[in-house]
Amino acid sequence: MASQRRYSLIASATVLTALLAMGVMQSDAIASRFVTASAPQGATPAHQPVETAHGGALSVPRDPEASVVFGAAPLRAPALPEGSAEPDARRTAQPVLSAFGLPCTPRLAAAPAPGGMVAVQLSAPCEPERFFTLTQGDLAFTDMTSVTGDFAVTLPALSQDVALDVRFEDGSRLSTALRVEDAALFDHVILQWQGEAGLSIHALEFGARYGEKGHVSAASPRDPSFAARALGGFITELGARDLNHTRRAEIYSFPSGLMGRSGLVRLSVEAEVTPANCGQDLAARSTQIRAGAAEPSVEIALAMPDCSAVGDYLVLKNLLRDLKIARN
Amino acid sequence: MAILRAAFSAALFLFVSLAAPAAAQDVTLSAKGGGLSVSGTLLSFDGEFYRVQTEFGPLVLDGSGVDCSGPGCPDLETFVARITVAGDEMLGAELMPLLLEAYAQERGLKIRRIVSDDRNFHYVLWEEGSGSPVAEIAFHLGTTVQGFGDLLRDQADIVMAAREMTREELAAAREAGLGGLKAAARGRVIALDGLALLVAPENPVQGLSLAQARAVRAGLVANWADLGGADAPIVLHALAADSGLEQAISNRLEPLGGIAVTRHQSLASLADAVARDPLALGFGTLTEQGNARPLDLIGACGRAFPKGAHAIKAEDYPLTLPLLLYTPPRRLPKFARGFLRYLNTAPAQALIRANGFVDLDAERAPLSGQGDRLAAAILNAGAEVPLGELQRMVTALAGYERLTTTFRFETGSSVLDAQSRTNVLLLAEALEAGRYDGQTLVFVGFSDGEGAAATNRQISENRARRVRDAVRRAARALPEGGVRMRTEAFGEAMPMACDESGIGRQINRRVEVWVGPKMDQDG
Numbered sequence: 001m002a003s004q005r006r007y008s009l010i011a012s013a014t015v016l017t018a019l020l021a022m023g024v025m026q027s028d029a030i031a032s033r034f035v036t037a038s039a040p041q042g043a044t045p046a047h048q049p050v051e052t053a054h055g056g057a058l059s060v061p062r063d064p065e066a067s068v069v070f071g072a073a074p075l076r077a078p079a080l081p082e083g084s085a086e087p088d089a090r091r092t093a094q095p096v097l098s099a100f101g102l103p104c105t106p107r108l109a110a111a112p113a114p115g116g117m118v119a120v121q122l123s124a125p126c127e128p129e130r131f132f133t134l135t136q137g138d139l140a141f142t143d144m145t146s147v148t149g150d151f152a153v154t155l156p157a158l159s160q161d162v163a164l165d166v167r168f169e170d171g172s173r174l175s176t177a178l179r180v181e182d183a184a185l186f187d188h189v190i191l192q193w194q195g196e197a198g199l200s201i202h203a204l205e206f207g208a209r210y211g212e213k214g215h216v217s218a219a220s221p222r223d224p225s226f227a228a229r230a231l232g233g234f235i236t237e238l239g240a241r242d243l244n245h246t247r248r249a250e251i252y253s254f255p256s257g258l259m260g261r262s263g264l265v266r267l268s269v270e271a272e273v274t275p276a277n278c279g280q281d282l283a284a285r286s287t288q289i290r291a292g293a294a295e296p297s298v299e300i301a302l303a304m305p306d307c308s309a310v311g312d313y314l315v316l317k318n319l320l321r322d323l324k325i326a327r328n
Numbered sequence: 329m330a331i332l333r334a335a336f337s338a339a340l341f342l343f344v345s346l347a348a349p350a351a352a353q354d355v356t357l358s359a360k361g362g363g364l365s366v367s368g369t370l371l372s373f374d375g376e377f378y379r380v381q382t383e384f385g386p387l388v389l390d391g392s393g394v395d396c397s398g399p400g401c402p403d404l405e406t407f408v409a410r411i412t413v414a415g416d417e418m419l420g421a422e423l424m425p426l427l428l429e430a431y432a433q434e435r436g437l438k439i440r441r442i443v444s445d446d447r448n449f450h451y452v453l454w455e456e457g458s459g460s461p462v463a464e465i466a467f468h469l470g471t472t473v474q475g476f477g478d479l480l481r482d483q484a485d486i487v488m489a490a491r492e493m494t495r496e497e498l499a500a501a502r503e504a505g506l507g508g509l510k511a512a513a514r515g516r517v518i519a520l521d522g523l524a525l526l527v528a529p530e531n532p533v534q535g536l537s538l539a540q541a542r543a544v545r546a547g548l549v550a551n552w553a554d555l556g557g558a559d560a561p562i563v564l565h566a567l568a569a570d571s572g573l574e575q576a577i578s579n580r581l582e583p584l585g586g587i588a589v590t591r592h593q594s595l596a597s598l599a600d601a602v603a604r605d606p607l608a609l610g611f612g613t614l615t616e617q618g619n620a621r622p623l624d625l626i627g628a629c630g631r632a633f634p635k636g637a638h639a640i641k642a643e644d645y646p647l648t649l650p651l652l653l654y655t656p657p658r659r660l661p662k663f664a665r666g667f668l669r670y671l672n673t674a675p676a677q678a679l680i681r682a683n684g685f686v687d688l689d690a691e692r693a694p695l696s697g698q699g700d701r702l703a704a705a706i707l708n709a710g711a712e713v714p715l716g717e718l719q720r721m722v723t724a725l726a727g728y729e730r731l732t733t734t735f736r737f738e739t740g741s742s743v744l745d746a747q748s749r750t751n752v753l754l755l756a757e758a759l760e761a762g763r764y765d766g767q768t769l770v771f772v773g774f775s776d777g778e779g780a781a782a783t784n785r786q787i788s789e790n791r792a793r794r795v796r797d798a799v800r801r802a803a804r805a806l807p808e809g810g811v812r813m814r815t816e817a818f819g820e821a822m823p824m825a826c827d828e829s830g831i832g833r834q835i836n837r838r839v840e841v842w843v844g845p846k847m848d849q850d851g
Binding site: 206207263264266281290295296297298299300301302303314316317318319321322324 | 421425426429430432433438439440441442443444445446447469596599600603617618619682683684
């Protein structure tokens, strides 16, 4: 599966124009390096010879406030792994290094993981601490790269053919695709919202009550290995917490195609009434996917109780359809 | 002018019995070109038709024939269809919202669901790239009775019901000017379910007879030992007395006697409580069995009734539960009419199936799949039904397949029940769509075993003819000779259930539909 990894670099029109200008400078073999404004003090830039390969455009997204310093030595771009790029993708010499001396070439890699999951690795050394949105079909969430420009997450494959797309705030994009054979064995319930909404999915499996073993929620999320062993479902939380205006998601995944018993999983949504949302409409989006087939995605507005109810929870049992499990 | 007058007189004819409340005169509708005009309060506008409350009662006027003046006139440019769906939670909690969402998606509309709580929410549907919505659909979930109340007060466009209207409710509807509500087009079955006796998975009892279920409800049996279980009290669970389902169970089985019973507001809560208690017995449904287990229903002579989608469609399961939608006898907004049509399409029926309900699509089973019934017929043979009669039946049906479409009658009458009335329309639609072109449909009448065999044969023949005629009348677009239709009657020859019980006899009184191979020449 790893050999199927591929990435492509796509830039929006404006960025592409700006970077084409840089490409001209590079073809003049001007040695360059850049240090972003957020780079740590004392980072020593690397000096390597430039290899003007392929003559393509550079599509490393740039922070407009970042200062660019051109050094004296040429830079060397990393060799691309054989067969790893899309045939029509613009192969590019990466003539710049990050603050830590790593080549800027951003990568997005994904591989199937147990429990119908996908392990995603994003590496964008020249995009440290930047917001990006990761999209898979109807699912989208916002997170931030680390100080070294890395990000890793394991998320459910929502269909057998998974297409992942990462978009940074400046419009530059990375994408990859892979096939996850066991994705069709899982049902998913997805709740998405923006910011600190305080929403959570609660699943009561096979007659469990609140607080019992079969009660799955963000407070007791379990993990994919639980589902891989056909013991029950699990919750995946996605998106950066504690940041306003980021897109977040909670997914409950259940191995319906693996279960040796029939029964019912009751699903409810809880929304905490907070000083920030009381008396207002809380926007969210729900999607249910059964055996790889998505039902219509629905935008939801929860009319939150007034502010005298702060601290209470709005419990909605009919918002998500319960999962009916048939014995396999 | 002509349009106005026609609508005027038609509306008077329909609504003349309704008392006119004194209301603000907020619209005046004038016939284009002058002449007649009507003033009153605008009740609704569906984009095509005005409904106005006037001193004569509500009138419906074609918008293309009149000009509207006054503060109550709708903005014709930004018309939004507003539809209220009310009634039983059984349909309203999951199935109807899902069907509406799927319909909106099929029409390419964006969907927003605004939720106040579990029982009150509304949808706003709009076209992508357009600011103003196309339709707003409000859901108010409660009981069947509450839904019928909203229908009588004209506060709902679509009412969800877990049972049919009672005679008293129909009388009240006529009183309120809603005549003809029982016409199949007004009360229409959209999905089927079955009443079920639910127990915890570990309960050792496998089945109950209908007589035992009745005895439990009446309070005559209170210990599992009397039902083949452990020596322990039966802990009863039922829905609230005002729920449509509990009323249906009371009608079909027996009202609950003065005994201890835990009442639930929802089927989910009932099923969860039953699943946790090995001593519990709950009166719920097959679809909402949750983690509980439905008991087999045993006929009077010891055979279990078949359950599953096939048996429920054919009403061979004794406690089938048609789920219905009622609409008021007035023109609904165009969006609502489109949605109701969508419910009969294959994608909608597939969603109904995927949600655990039984859909209405006719299925087929060959004679060879009727082994149990043939065995029962042979056991039943004797002086009343001689061997020759059975041989005649097997010869007549050889090579034919039985449709799940079956027609049954209300207790002690020759009136078709709700599921069967819908079956008339569905079979007629299938005929018009050419599904049985070049084939032969045989309407086969059967009766119960009460009375003389010859009389029963005659009764079953009459019923088969009446059903065939009703289907033929409903299939107006079917060309003459496109499908051959004939009748057969075998009286009490092939009973579905034992005759000892009233329910058994009701199941046996039926008209089945069998489909012959193409270009069949017999009969």
